[in-house]
Amino acid sequence: MNGNLLRQSLRLGLSILITCAIAQHFDRITFAWYPLLAVTFVIDDQDENSLRAARGRILGTITGGLVTFLVHTIMSGWIGILVSLLITIPLLRRLGWSNGLSTAVVVTVMFLSIDAYTKLDWAYVFNRSLDTLVGILVALLVGRLLWPKNRMTRLQAVHEQLHALLHARVKAHSLALQGQAAAPTPIAPALITRLVLEMQSIIAVEQSLGPRHVSRLNRRRWLQCLSLWRCQQVRWMLVERLIERLHKDNGANELPVLGRYLGAEPRSQERLSLESDDAGLSLAQRIALEEQVTRFGRLLNSQQRLDRARGRS
Known part of the structure; x- marks a missing residue:
């Protein structure tokens, strides 16, 4: 087996294990999906790519969440998702945050697909951003501690x-x-x-x-x-x-x-x-x-x- 592939698999597995343990231990993380998704997006064979992915992930989550929060007040369903994406994608590109495009799309679809999405508020967006941040920090920490790149x-x-x-x-x-x-x-x-x-x-x-x-x-x-x-x-x-x-x-x-x-x-x-x-x-x-x-x-x-x-x- 390729050595780099094995190390990368161990990094990813350990990051997911730690994230699940944190989500299980602290009741504050309601949806473990968000930090776990952050781990899979952020962990990378190159430490610098992990940092870029981390920044893109958190910016994409915040932007997608805020735009979706605003759009859901006037429209719903797939039309709401379409309008949210039509606003979010050009906005991220304009701000130079293209690394966050994939996460913004995922967040938009998930936010407008949850039960009782009409109750989506600032607190929900803020809490999901914090959940995402947990996964990002775990992925970065594991990447720095296990086989750091020189x-x-x-x-x-x-x-x-x-x-x-x-x-x-x-x-x-x-x-x-x-x-x-x-x-x-x-x-x-x-x-x-x-x-x-x-x-x-x-x-x-x-x-x-x-x-x-x-x-x-x-x-x-x-x-x-x-x-x-x-x-x-x-x-x-x-x-x-x-x-x-x-x-x-x-x-x-x-x-x-x-x-x-x-x-x-x-x-x-x-x-x-x-x-x-x-x-x-x-x-x-x-x-x-x-x-x-x-x-x-x-x-x-x-x-x-x-x-x-x-x-x-």
Whole structure:
């Protein structure tokens, strides 16, 4: 089972258990549905998303409740629900509270669907908002206590994992092309894509949290790092496929010139140059290898310079 899924399930289950216990213990919470619904809306794998959901949930509950309270005094039934939604949805969007749309819709339908809804008053709206707040607080507390996220540590770990995988592949290809080892197994692009997307997701969350977090990203040059990994990913996969095709089509496991170029330390700034008769390469293969491997090598050089700059920052 996926570790993140298991942790998220435990968070949600424990939050629901605590919320039910609170609702059972305190007679003040008349409808356990509201805090439980708040828990399911708020709990999230990302702590920051939980905070956004919490704000959206409480604002949606209050707005939906107030609009419904006003509308129910002049109309009822599904017409009342329709009019309430026609007012609530544009209002939330206008105020920039789009995160609360789903909860506002649910609250509107529930408020006008309760028994004796004509008795809906300010006290009912206020009490349901407090019930919702209980669920929100429980979800946030559990999220903070159980497996809290450390995004910057995870970002560094993803970067190091990509770095280790990249250089292991380069070394393996270098040795194989020089006849010193067997050709490595084909790479799994999905793993590389998943890691790059995870890095992008973490950086996007950090950027959404305000100037202080953006400044931290800039200080550690993470935006440059992500941009370089995006370029590197494309070039890396192209080189992998070209070398794989070289082994498959030509039956050539050795191409010393290419192997030495890949394994050179420090890396050469010169363009890769292959001879036409090297491993029986066709003109198209030779041009493709020279072009893509040269660009790949330059990206590796750029990455080394960036790593040195990040180490000094």
